[in-house]
Amino acid sequence: MVEWQFTLLLLSNGLLIGLMYSLIALGFVLVYKATDAINFAQGEFVMIAGFVVAVALGAYGAPLWLAVPLGLAAMVAFGFGLERVMLRRLIGRPIIAVVMATIGLAAILRGVGPLTWGAETKPLVLPISDEPFILGPLFVPPIQLLGASVSIVFLGVFGWFFLKSRKGIAMRAIADSQQVAMAMGINVERYFALAWAMTGVVSALGGVIWGSMLGVDVHLSLVGFKVFPVVILGGLDSIPGAILGGLIVGVVENVAAGYVDPYVGGGTKDFAPYVLMILALMIRPYGIFGKRIIERV
Amino acid sequence: MSAVSDDARPLLAVNSIEVIYDHVILVLKGVSLRVPEGGIVALLGANGAGKSTTLKSISGLLRTERGNVTKGTIEFRGQPIHRKDPAEVVKRGIVQVMEGRHVFEHLTVEENLLTGGYTRKNGHSARADLELVYGYFPRLAERRQVRAGYVSGGEQQMVAIGRALMARPRLMLLDEPSMGLAPILVQEIFEIVSRMNREAGVAVLLAEQNATMALRFAQYGYVMENGRIVLDGDARTIGENEDIKEFYLGLSGVGQRKSYRDVKHYRRRKRWLS
Ligand SMILES: Nc1ncnc2c1ncn2[C@@H]1O[C@H](COP(=O)(O)OP(=O)(O)OP(=O)(O)O)[C@@H](O)[C@H]1O
Ligand SMILES: [Mg+2]
Numbered sequence: 264m265v266e267w268q269f270t271l272l273l274l275s276n277g278l279l280i281g282l283m284y285s286l287i288a289l290g291f292v293l294v295y296k297a298t299d300a301i302n303f304a305q306g307e308f309v310m311i312a313g314f315v316v317a318v319a320l321g322a323y324g325a326p327l328w329l330a331v332p333l334g335l336a337a338m339v340a341f342g343f344g345l346e347r348v349m350l351r352r353l354i355g356r357p358i359i360a361v362v363m364a365t366i367g368l369a370a371i372l373r374g375v376g377p378l379t380w381g382a383e384t385k386p387l388v389l390p391i392s393d394e395p396f397i398l399g400p401l402f403v404p405p406i407q408l409l410g411a412s413v414s415i416v417f418l419g420v421f422g423w424f425f426l427k428s429r430k431g432i433a434m435r436a437i438a439d440s441q442q443v444a445m446a447m448g449i450n451v452e453r454y455f456a457l458a459w460a461m462t463g464v465v466s467a468l469g470g471v472i473w474g475s476m477l478g479v480d481v482h483l484s485l486v487g488f489k490v491f492p493v494v495i496l497g498g499l500d501s502i503p504g505a506i507l508g509g510l511i512v513g514v515v516e517n518v519a520a521g522y523v524d525p526y527v528g529g530g531t532k533d534f535a536p537y538v539l540m541i542l543a544l545m546i547r548p549y550g551i552f553g554k555r556i557i558e559r560v
Numbered sequence: 561m562s563a564v565s566d567d568a569r570p571l572l573a574v575n576s577i578e579v580i581y582d583h584v585i586l587v588l589k590g591v592s593l594r595v596p597e598g599g600i601v602a603l604l605g606a607n608g609a610g611k612s613t614t615l616k617s618i619s620g621l622l623r624t625e626r627g628n629v630t631k632g633t634i635e636f637r638g639q640p641i642h643r644k645d646p647a648e649v650v651k652r653g654i655v656q657v658m659e660g661r662h663v664f665e666h667l668t669v670e671e672n673l674l675t676g677g678y679t680r681k682n683g684h685s686a687r688a689d690l691e692l693v694y695g696y697f698p699r700l701a702e703r704r705q706v707r708a709g710y711v712s713g714g715e716q717q718m719v720a721i722g723r724a725l726m727a728r729p730r731l732m733l734l735d736e737p738s739m740g741l742a743p744i745l746v747q748e749i750f751e752i753v754s755r756m757n758r759e760a761g762v763a764v765l766l767a768e769q770n771a772t773m774a775l776r777f778a779q780y781g782y783v784m785e786n787g788r789i790v791l792d793g794d795a796r797t798i799g800e801n802e803d804i805k806e807f808y809l810g811l812s813g814v815g816q817r818k819s820y821r822d823v824k825h826y827r828r829r830k831r832w833l834s
Contacts, residue, residue, distance in 0.1 A: 355624075429674070432675060435674075439667065443663075444675070446619065447652025448649075448678060463612075
């Protein structure tokens, strides 16, 4: 293969994978934007969704049209429930309380998932072919195309939701100031629950797509680690930021892996985004699209 | 205008409330006041007298600051409201405009206004309410698409008041609308508020340090000191009382403090990772 073709392939792959990171990062951003909570269990949400769908398909032989909505419903319920039981009690506490709570939750989910559904890797088979599409010089696996399309659709839907819908405006108001939102009679807790439920939706979609690419076991939760570089690059509370951050991380890790891995024997993918993240923190701490604080002196 | 104290059933009645913050800090020590239907009542007093605490007790926002009404009652149109949460209080027709021009800075002016109408559900048109608000504040119509964080201080105060009006309240609690604004703007805003009061029939409870201005627009006034009401009466009587002028109303050096508070407020905004 010629050099430019190789590079092009790395790029296109990176972009598609990147969009799938964006989708998962969207879950993180939704919650941060509306509730100020930093969810360190985002990857575990995806894993649990993957388990639910894979087990429904495999062990119970449910058809796909049933298994996927089931996964969605389960994750929405999970999001709601979590907000009710755990996170609501942490409102108004220092941010570190929520951080620690979600780190703890992540550990619990990593244990409970395999405990409930078995530790072995489960296949999550979607009725699409493995044969890559060949578009000129590019090879595109159908699952990546599907994943990227789902990501684009949902990023668009949630972007519209925040920007234009009545509930979206309320959520942004809450993000600006919870107390003032309350003074306007907005039921803040209800919107918190909604944000967690929306994260459930995104996690379920991520679980299906990533689960079908990687198989479902505890390692599926590792996709959560890609969220941090993505949101730091893009801005913790920005949906366009999640898209751009995802694309950057996808491309950087693919290109880095393509060129560096042959010399070092692999692993570049896992740390390259973090190098980028740390650079971003040093240079642009609020991310590319992050909300700047409006300050008057 | 003695309608205020004698009314059989006032719109709002605060009956000897006691307020404690953090379970130990006693801030209000038996405060009583009344606002008649459609009236404008001024609540005056120096820094720390307890004006904001009184308003927050009424709106229910007190609990977001770990405060509690431990004694007394608050009745709105004859119903007790001192145990209701803010959303419920807004639904019943009381809305508070908080001290310090709290707009949603990252929302546009129009989005800010829209959030004011969220408790109104059935058969109301947000459009019509917006037009009403723009009618009172034509300046906001011009700036409707601008982020509220970037409009002037006076315009932010207009956003805050207009947003409250979107809830179509019977009673508006205004906490120091004059804070940090030029006298000419204060005049403009107070005139709009009194127009709102006349035309839309919104009663107003106005907490102010700027007593001269407040008493010009109010019919009745209460003076607070150290968590108690120390004096009340007809606005004109209070305004002309020499002792009061000197002890409660003529406090100077307040201007400096105000601008300092403003700076503090904007500095306190949340920042992550810094
Ligand atoms: N959240 C709180 N926790 C503890 N004490 C508080 C709290 N809020 C206010 N206080 C105290 O209650 C007293 C009254 O405060 P309040 O804000 O009601 O006064 P104010 O009359 O509105 O003053 P200002 O003119 O400065 O706004 C002050 O001594 C203040 O320190
Ligand atoms: Mg005050």
